[in-house]
Amino acid sequence: MLDQRSPVRWTVPLQEPPTIADAGVGRHGITGLTDDWCLQDLWSVHLYGYTGELEVQGVVLPIAPGHVSLVPPGVATRYRYRGEAVHLFAHIRLPETADPGARAELPVMLECGADLPRIRDRFQTALEFHTRLPQLAQAELWSLLCHLAGREASRYDDALGLHPAVRAAITRIESRLREPLSVATLADHVGLSHNHLGRLFRSQLGTTVVAYIRGRRLARAHHLLTRASLPVKAVAPMVGFRDLQSFNKAFRRAYGVPPTAVRNGVMGQFNRADL
Numbered sequence: 001m002l003d004q005r006s007p008v009r010w011t012v013p014l015q016e017p018p019t020i021a022d023a024g025v026g027r028h029g030i031t032g033l034t035d036d037w038c039l040q041d042l043w044s045v046h047l048y049g050y051t052g053e054l055e056v057q058g059v060v061l062p063i064a065p066g067h068v069s070l071v072p073p074g075v076a077t078r079y080r081y082r083g084e085a086v087h088l089f090a091h092i093r094l095p096e097t098a099d100p101g102a103r104a105e106l107p108v109m110l111e112c113g114a115d116l117p118r119i120r121d122r123f124q125t126a127l128e129f130h131t132r133l134p135q136l137a138q139a140e141l142w143s144l145l146c147h148l149a150g151r152e153a154s155r156y157d158d159a160l161g162l163h164p165a166v167r168a169a170i171t172r173i174e175s176r177l178r179e180p181l182s183v184a185t186l187a188d189h190v191g192l193s194h195n196h197l198g199r200l201f202r203s204q205l206g207t208t209v210v211a212y213i214r215g216r217r218l219a220r221a222h223h224l225l226t227r228a229s230l231p232v233k234a235v236a237p238m239v240g241f242r243d244l245q246s247f248n249k250a251f252r253r254a255y256g257v258p259p260t261a262v263r264n265g266v267m268g269q270f271n272r273a274d275l
Contacts, residue, residue: 010072012104014146017138018043018092023130026089029081038076042091045070045141047112047123050085054078056108066112068119068148088123090130090141104149114168115151117175119144133229143223163200165190169209177217178240183209217241218254225262232259 021042028035029050037044045068052063055078056071063069063079071077079085112119122144130137162170168190173181186209187197201209217239224235233244236259241247251259 009105009107010070012070012106012145012149013095014104014142014149016095017135017142018090018094018145020126020130020134020137020141021091021093023090023127023137024088025127026087027084028079029083029085033081035079035081036076037079039071039073039091041073041093043070043072043094044077045090045092045123045145047088047120048085049087050081050083052082052085053080054109055080061109063109064111066116068110068112069108070106070110070145070148071108088120088127090123090126092141104145104152106149106152110148110152114171115147115175118171119147121175122147135229136224139223162204165192165197166200166204169197169201170212173213173216177213177220178238181213181240213240214250215254218251221247221251221259222255222262225259230263232263235259 026046029052048063048067048069049065050063051065054061054063054069056075061069122140126137126140126144128137129140169186172186172189183198184194187194190197192200198209201207201212205212207215221235221239221241224230224238225232230238232248236242236244236247239247241250248258248260255262
């Protein structure tokens with residue numbers, strides 16, 4: 001499982017959603033400044049809110065707020081704290097084997113950087129719903145891991161030669177899909193004029209800013225409708241649609257069917273699985 005090119009990289013199987021054994025908020029460093037852990041059959045995913053150190057197989061890695069760590073089953077770890085240490089955690093099961101196309105090479109520690117709001121939102125959603133709607137929680141963590149894998153493989157679009165302002169706008173959009181978004185506020189955020197940002201989107205992504213936002217919102221809605229048992233009226237505001245009628249119309253235009261058809265089809269699958 002350990003990638004031999006580096007002592008702190010793992011081969012991560014991603015062909016199906018993880019099973020969540022436990023998830024929550026961890027608080028350490030209160031009664032002692034070190035902890036030793038080794039989960040025999042579970043992967044651990046942490047999103048840190050503190051400064052410290054993580055030792056894995058003799059390699060000491062710095063921990064800082066906004067870092068994410070991923071540790072496979074059976075790997076011993078030692079945490080060193082500098083006081084109270086708070087982090088989000090998920091202990092998950094991943095498939096033991098994976099097709100070559102469904103595996104990713106990931107380092108044990110990653111910096112979220114500008115992706116932090118998006119990653120934190122998915123992690124917190126998984127924690128909130130893992131007991132009430134486990135399918136949604138699994139989908140959120142699966143999406144988070146796939147996002148980290150895609151970002152690591154492409155260095156988050158650097159290899160595609162995207163303009164820094166376009167990358168910054170995309171990050172802003174992804175982290176605020178449920179909030180009102182306008183081209184003017186995005187342009188102000190990335191330091192460009194409304195027209196300049198629009199030209200960059202058309203030349204580099206082949207679409208307008210407004211169409212890109214709408215497409216991402218609808219893709220996110222489709223993801224939620226097919227991965228969880230949320231009703232349509234709950235999904236619409238989660239992806240920035242305040243008007244259910246406009247959401248239904250936009251979804252049908254994009255996917256050829258109303259969101260209720262997607263929702264009912266998935267619920268039918270859940271019900272058949274329970275028989």
